[in-house]
Amino acid sequence: MATKNETVIKVEPGKQELFITREFEAPRELVFRAFTESQLIEKWLGPCKLTMKIDKLGPEGGSWRFVHYDEAGNAYGFHGVTHESTAPERLIRTFEFEGLPEKGHVSLEKATFEALPGDRTRLVMHNVFMSVEDRDGMVQAGMEYGVRESHEKLDDLFAQMLQQA
Amino acid sequence: MATKNETVIKVEPGKQELFITREFEAPRELVFRAFTESQLIEKWLGPCKLTMKIDKLGPEGGSWRFVHYDEAGNAYGFHGVTHESTAPERLIRTFEFEGLPEKGHVSLEKATFEALPGDRTRLVMHNVFMSVEDRDGMVQAGMEYGVRESHEKLDDLFAQMLQQA
Numbered sequence: 001m002a003t004k005n006e007t008v009i010k011v012e013p014g015k016q017e018l019f020i021t022r023e024f025e026a027p028r029e030l031v032f033r034a035f036t037e038s039q040l041i042e043k044w045l046g047p048c049k050l051t052m053k054i055d056k057l058g059p060e061g062g063s064w065r066f067v068h069y070d071e072a073g074n075a076y077g078f079h080g081v082t083h084e085s086t087a088p089e090r091l092i093r094t095f096e097f098e099g100l101p102e103k104g105h106v107s108l109e110k111a112t113f114e115a116l117p118g119d120r121t122r123l124v125m126h127n128v129f130m131s132v133e134d135r136d137g138m139v140q141a142g143m144e145y146g147v148r149e150s151h152e153k154l155d156d157l158f159a160q161m162l163q164q165a
Numbered sequence: 166m167a168t169k170n171e172t173v174i175k176v177e178p179g180k181q182e183l184f185i186t187r188e189f190e191a192p193r194e195l196v197f198r199a200f201t202e203s204q205l206i207e208k209w210l211g212p213c214k215l216t217m218k219i220d221k222l223g224p225e226g227g228s229w230r231f232v233h234y235d236e237a238g239n240a241y242g243f244h245g246v247t248h249e250s251t252a253p254e255r256l257i258r259t260f261e262f263e264g265l266p267e268k269g270h271v272s273l274e275k276a277t278f279e280a281l282p283g284d285r286t287r288l289v290m291h292n293v294f295m296s297v298e299d300r301d302g303m304v305q306a307g308m309e310y311g312v313r314e315s316h317e318k319l320d321d322l323f324a325q326m327l328q329q330a
Contacts, residue, residue, distance in 0.1 A: 016181060016293065061246060063226035081226060081246035083259040083271055092271050094248040094259060106248055106257050108273040110295060128181065128293055130275060 020125040026158035032088035044153035060085040185290040191323035197253035209318035
């Protein structure tokens with residue numbers, strides 16, 4: 001595909017939030033499904049070098065847990081609860097990385113899926129943290145790298161699914 | 166009771182968070198129960214002039230919904246999901262007021278229950294919002310009044326329970 005969509009990550013100094021914006025060459029119904037259906041999520045979420053498993057993925061009002069595994073077999077768990085899941089426009093969830101020294105460093109994530117002309121979609125992720133330190137810790141842990149790689153895998157997934165359709 | 170504990174609400178200009186701190190003349194096991202057991206919550210949460218009903222109160226990983234009714238029968242609903250409920254020390258939940266013009270203005274609430282000498286407890290509520298506007302809207306809607314009245318009802322509830330014990 002000739003189009004190269006860019007992942008824009010906005011991290012303003014001193015704030016306890018960040019924004020991730022990305023366009024996709026797919027209708028938002030499909031983009032929303034890729035964020036909420038287990039068998040699709042497993043195909044794109046996380047850096048290429050990690051394997052991804054879904055431990056749990058409940059509906060709105062329920063909980064979710066994902067685990068990434070590296071080649072050495074180390075597990076990196078993430079979990080939270082889904083506050084809202086309104087297809088195909090909005091997803092609001094809590095998020096916690098289980099590898100931190102103490103529990104309770106939770107963030108709130110709102111994903112908005114905007115329909116664009118030509119069956120394209122703009123994703124806006126708005127993540128709010130308990131503190132600036134929590135946010136900066138997430139960014140410094142290499143979040144940006146994982147997000148960009150995930151979005152490139154999503155491009156491939158959508159291209160494949162739309163070709164088959 | 167001679168003691169008069171003060172509810173301190175810290176709302177720094179331009180931030181998307183607020184802190185509420187309050188001490189109670191009760192051990193934290195009891196304070197935690199008052200925040201997590203339906204039959205206790207109904208006795209203190211909300212302003213005196215409203216009646217409070219619990220529609221739903223799931224465990225960690227589940228959802229909750231509370232409704233306040235005024236004398237005219239108008240209903241004010243609130244709901245969210247419980248990310249963590251660790252007795253007797255911590256409670257992390259999402260929160261959304263259903264009376265706003267649009268859905269999706271969610272906040273994240275972390276309540277920490279600290280044990281103090283003499284079977285007393287310090288409650289610290291840390292609320293994080295999607296924006297400064299969301300936070301300021303909540304404050305201007307009279308949040309402070311409802312919180313102070315709720316805490317005074319909690320004082321009475323604890324005094325009554327400890328006398329009966």
